[in-house]
Amino acid sequence: xxxxxxxxxxxxxxxxxxxxxxxxxxxxxxxxxxxxxxxxxxxxxxxxxxxxxxxxxxxxxxxxxxxxxxxxxxxxxxxxxxxxxxxxxxxxxxxxxxxxxxxxxxxxxxxxxxxxxxxxxxxxxxxxxxxxxxxxxxxxxxxxxxxxxxxxxxxxxxxxxxxxxxxxxxxxxxxxxxxxxxxxxxxxxxxxxxxxxxxxxxxxxxxxxxxxxxxxxxxxxxxxxxxxxxxxxxxxxxxxxxxxxx
Amino acid sequence: xxxxxxxxxxxxxxxxxxxxxxxxxxxxxxxxxxxxxxxxxxxxxxxxxxxxxxxxxxxxxxxxxxxxxxxxxxxxxxxxxxxxxxxxxxxxxxxxxxxxxxxxxxxxxxxxxxxxxxxxxxxxxxxxxxxxxxxxxxxxxxxxxxxxxxxxxxxxxxxxxxxxxxxxxxxxxxxxxxxxxxxxxxxxxxxxxxxxxxxxxxxxxxxxxxxxxxxxxxxxxxxxxxxxxxxxxxxxxxxxxxxxxxxxxxxxxxxxxxxxxxxxxxxxxxxxxxxxxxxxxxxxxxxx
Numbered sequence: 001x002x003x004x005x006x007x008x009x010x011x012x013x014x015x016x017x018x019x020x021x022x023x024x025x026x027x028x029x030x031x032x033x034x035x036x037x038x039x040x041x042x043x044x045x046x047x048x049x050x051x052x053x054x055x056x057x058x059x060x061x062x063x064x065x066x067x068x069x070x071x072x073x074x075x076x077x078x079x080x081x082x083x084x085x086x087x088x089x090x091x092x093x094x095x096x097x098x099x100x101x102x103x104x105x106x107x108x109x110x111x112x113x114x115x116x117x118x119x120x121x122x123x124x125x126x127x128x129x130x131x132x133x134x135x136x137x138x139x140x141x142x143x144x145x146x147x148x149x150x151x152x153x154x155x156x157x158x159x160x161x162x163x164x165x166x167x168x169x170x171x172x173x174x175x176x177x178x179x180x181x182x183x184x185x186x187x188x189x190x191x192x193x194x195x196x197x198x199x200x201x202x203x204x205x206x207x208x209x210x211x212x213x214x215x216x217x218x219x220x221x222x223x224x225x226x227x228x229x230x231x232x233x234x235x236x237x238x239x240x241x242x243x244x245x246x
Numbered sequence: 247x248x249x250x251x252x253x254x255x256x257x258x259x260x261x262x263x264x265x266x267x268x269x270x271x272x273x274x275x276x277x278x279x280x281x282x283x284x285x286x287x288x289x290x291x292x293x294x295x296x297x298x299x300x301x302x303x304x305x306x307x308x309x310x311x312x313x314x315x316x317x318x319x320x321x322x323x324x325x326x327x328x329x330x331x332x333x334x335x336x337x338x339x340x341x342x343x344x345x346x347x348x349x350x351x352x353x354x355x356x357x358x359x360x361x362x363x364x365x366x367x368x369x370x371x372x373x374x375x376x377x378x379x380x381x382x383x384x385x386x387x388x389x390x391x392x393x394x395x396x397x398x399x400x401x402x403x404x405x406x407x408x409x410x411x412x413x414x415x416x417x418x419x420x421x422x423x424x425x426x427x428x429x430x431x432x433x434x435x436x437x438x439x440x441x442x443x444x445x446x447x448x449x450x451x452x453x454x455x456x457x458x459x460x461x462x463x464x465x466x467x468x469x470x471x472x473x474x475x476x477x478x479x480x481x482x483x484x485x486x487x488x489x490x491x492x493x494x495x496x497x498x499x500x501x502x503x504x505x506x507x508x509x510x511x512x513x514x515x516x517x518x519x520x521x522x523x524x525x526x527x528x529x530x531x532x533x534x
Contacts, residue, residue, distance in 0.1 A: 081407075082403075
């Protein structure tokens with residue numbers, strides 16, 4: 001469903017991603033982990049065509065993303081939801097209009113249906129009464145849940161989550177992970193989840209990729225990562241700071 | 247050994263990065279690079295602006311109609327600039343009439359053509375150009391900063407992920423609103439400057455209003471060239487400002503850079519367009 005093949009990206013002549021390759025089969029969730037600044041968010045943006053790689057390609061549902069025209073890319077993006085690390089809510093729109101934005105853009109539903117779907121979506125993320133509020137009136141956790149609602153409201157078969165629990169309290173974090181689990185189990189969504197909350201994503205991801213300094217240092221299932229002997233992988237998976245990462 | 251191995255490596259064995267960074271630029275290369283870099287930058291920027299202009303035009307003609315957004319932008323660009331434009335052009339009218347009257351009194355002592363010539367100058371030159379420079383300062387910076395902030399907070403990427411085209415959503419309403427409002431503001435600016443000039447002429451030089459409000463020098467050419475300039479400035483300012491905003495990188499520092507770039511480029515563009523339209527206008531006038 002999602003495939004990344006030999007992706008390399010340079011910044012100021014220095015490779016920030018180097019020869020990255022992995023596959024995410026349909027209906028599974030891949031955990032993308034690694035130290036901060038290792039290129040995870042950049043990789044997510046390359047996968048959905050927001051950033052062009054210098055080498056290699058990404059494939060969504062067998063279709064090569066790089067080289068697509070604007071119309072084809074727009075069509076492909078109807079099938080992808082992206083939850084941004086810093087929410088990326090439109091600050092000039094209220095919560096209802098933010099969540100309704102992708103639905104209005106798709107033009108498949110009447111305004112009445114859209115408002116009903118938005119309200120259902122807000123109920124699901126436990127924020128039923130904030131539709132009239134603007135993003136600057138919300139807390140970080142609320143923004144994250146609104147961002148989540150906006151990413152998944154068109155029911156895309158693929159969702160990319162960029163650090164969905166960053167900066168959130170443990171209760172809100174566990175709620176977010178429950179949403180992610182429900183997306184996979186109830187809707188069969190294929191997804192990639194970037195997270196530094198290893199305990200949280202252990203239970204929701206089928207496979208894991210560990211990136212360090214722009215390179216894949218581990219790619220395998222949960223069982224494999226738990227039994228991996230490589231010190232860097234063990235250090236990251238178990239979260240101890242015996243030595244500097246990498 | 248390692249050095250020998252490196253030296254033996256042919257260019258084909260090396261990556262592009264190795265080839266680029268292993269070759270130290272010579273003095274001559276550095277000299278040409280210093281001249282070439284701004285040329286490349288200007289050429290690339292011109293290409294991008296050109297492309298943004300034509301994509302915007304395409305959406306203006308065939309895109310979704312969003313009148314509420316256009317009206318909101320017209321209010322932001324037009325209504326909120328009225329006082330600023332009125333005060334600036336009002337003072338400019340006073341200063342120009344006083345200076346022109348003072349010089350004329352010293353040389354000929356004849357002030358009968360003061361109002362007529364001032365109106366011609368206002369319509370052809372000062373009205374549209376000064377208004378555009380003011381709009382580039384007040385509105386262009388705002389557009390660049392607003393869109394730039396959206397870029398650094400990933401809102402523009404979020405728009406793309408919602409299958410929306412940022413040019414259609416962000417540039418088109420500003421382009422339409424600016425094109426309409428710069429023309430309206432220019433007409434207003436000319437009227438205010440001319441009226442304030444009449445009061446100055448009356449107070450300082452005793453020029454009566456009947457003499458001052460002489461429209462005999464004004465032709466369709468003057469009106470046409472003034473409106474053409476206003477229309478061209480109204481289209482150029484949002485394109486330059488939005489281009490600066492959409493190309494922001496590097497966080498809040500980048501937003502600051504974009505606003506500066508926007509006001510500098512838009513002001514330069516206004517002056518260059520003024521020169522081109524005036525030149526073409528005089529060629530046309532000579533041909534007719």
